[in-house]
Amino acid sequence: MKRRDFINWVGLGWIATSLPVAIAACSSESTTPKTSASGDWQTVGTSAELDKAGQLLAKNSPVGPVLVVGTSKTAMTAVDPTCTHKGCTVVWQAQTKKFACPCHHSEFGIDGKVQKGPATEPLKTYAAKIERNSVVVKPV
Ligand code: FES
Numbered sequence: 001m002k003r004r005d006f007i008n009w010v011g012l013g014w015i016a017t018s019l020p021v022a023i024a025a026c027s028s029e030s031t032t033p034k035t036s037a038s039g040d041w042q043t044v045g046t047s048a049e050l051d052k053a054g055q056l057l058a059k060n061s062p063v064g065p066v067l068v069v070g071t072s073k074t075a076m077t078a079v080d081p082t083c084t085h086k087g088c089t090v091v092w093q094a095q096t097k098k099f100a101c102p103c104h105h106s107e108f109g110i111d112g113k114v115q116k117g118p119a120t121e122p123l124k125t126y127a128a129k130i131e132r133n134s135v136v137v138k139p140v
Pocket of ligand 1: 084
């Protein structure tokens with residue numbers, strides 16, 4: 001093989017192997033958040049994850065932080081777990097069915113409403129449902 005033929009052969013090989021990577025890197029789909037097929041519902045996790053723990057925390061979902069409680073077989077509730085007092089992350093207490101803030105002990109009902117201060121504003125809530133083995137939410 002002549003030197004020129006060899007260089008052309010290596011160049012074509014490089015282009016052939018690099019082209020799919022270049023196309024994938026330029027695709028806008030890779031940077032778009034996962035969106036459900038039905039409008040502004042956003043995927044925050046899988047039904048298997050929710051069923052395993054009885055709750056699912058998605059800190060960086062497309063709609064912001066979301067805490068879903070329940071299971072795919074029962075009623076689900078989804079809230080923004082950011083405490084409305086000073087911004088700590090509330091935790092779900094399944095025994096008492098309350099969201100409790102570890103910082104200053106505010107408590108919120110399953111509907112997000114304040115049950116005990118110092119917080120005065122309710123947690124933001126989301127509609128939640130299962131769609132093709134995914135947990136999806138949308139602001140209400
Ligand atoms: S930050 Fe939650 S009660 Fe203060």
